[in-house]
Amino acid sequence: MARVTAGVTSSHIPLIGRVIDTGETSTPYWKPVFEGYEFTKAWLASEKPDVIFLVYNDHASAFDMRMIPTFAIGCAERFNPADEGYGPRPVPVIEGAPDLAWHVAQSVIQQDFDLTIINEMDLDHGLTVPLSLMFGQPEAWPCKIIPFAVNVVVYPVPNGRRCYKLGQAIRNAISSFDEDLNVQVWGTGGMSHQIQGKRAGLINKEWDKAFMDRLADSPDELAEIEHVEYIREAGAEGIELVMWLIMRGALGEHARELYRHYHVPASNTAVGHMVLEACD
């Protein structure tokens, strides 16, 4: 059977993609950001996941105001990197895992979450930047990827509790797939940041740290955080952290923190990155 073995969280700042693509990762500004991913690169090389179920949000690339799915699962055989207005990133095509993706879609919809099934979409920095941070610049990505897009751009966005429960439903779905697969679930976005309005530039280190402290052992508490607290404490764009709760839900009841990295700033954002192991 397929197993969810571990979870990874990471910010997905677009400028990080540009810095990787232009080979500027060792400048004094960027070095501390990238050094924080060295542990995970080595860990992934030994873990060798078969599939990554990658929870991210689209930033007005594949979806615009014509169509705003709350939760969308990519079931295609492959996906291209998006042209976000300055040409697509020079990264490999993303190979999907359509059999597992369709299985998850059917199972999760039967568990009362209305997913939108997508067979054609381009993937923006929300998905490709975490891949680059974790795998560097390979000729091809070393595993299959199921893109799972969450609307955190246009309110109302799904709340933390619903995201956490959705993660649990995703775990049930993956665990009932008949192939022997090592599956990781990644949750991207965050941490505190605000990129609009007079309050732009807000960073809340204490709040971010408390969020990380509770992710492994007290996800129920994190799931109770209301939208307005994210906005007030973690900035208007801090709401992306609900995607970390989908990852956490998918790990099952017990999880163990293997690693964390936190750095301010990258562009406008507090970079947060964690690795958790599923222990059930």
Add this chain to the structure above:
Amino acid sequence: MALDKPYADVPGTTVFDADMARKGYHLNQFCMSLMKAANRDRFHADERAYVDEWPMNEDQKQAVLDRDYLRMIELGGNIYFLSKIFASDGKTFVHAAAQMTGMPEDEYKQMMLDGGRSPDGNRYIGEK
């Protein structure tokens, strides 16, 4: 019954909710058109003529021509959509964010290097 907006008392922040989405629909879809290189070229060749092709109101059009991002947000623009405008100008999120705060870009960058804007005093309108 009006929608509950518990975020209305967060200072310096416009949450892109249903009302803003309704208000900014054409402005945001204009932004999306700049994802195509041919449209970017036409926009930069004659900005006034290009914005006139869109059913935006005059305030929205003028805010685009002025690159007044704070005003565009007030008029229903969503920052991720507005990013298509500054990307087409070769500018970054930091440039737009700094402009919205009213700080010179280098001062804003230094604030971020120093740990960012503190939440203290910035959680509620009128907070001391």
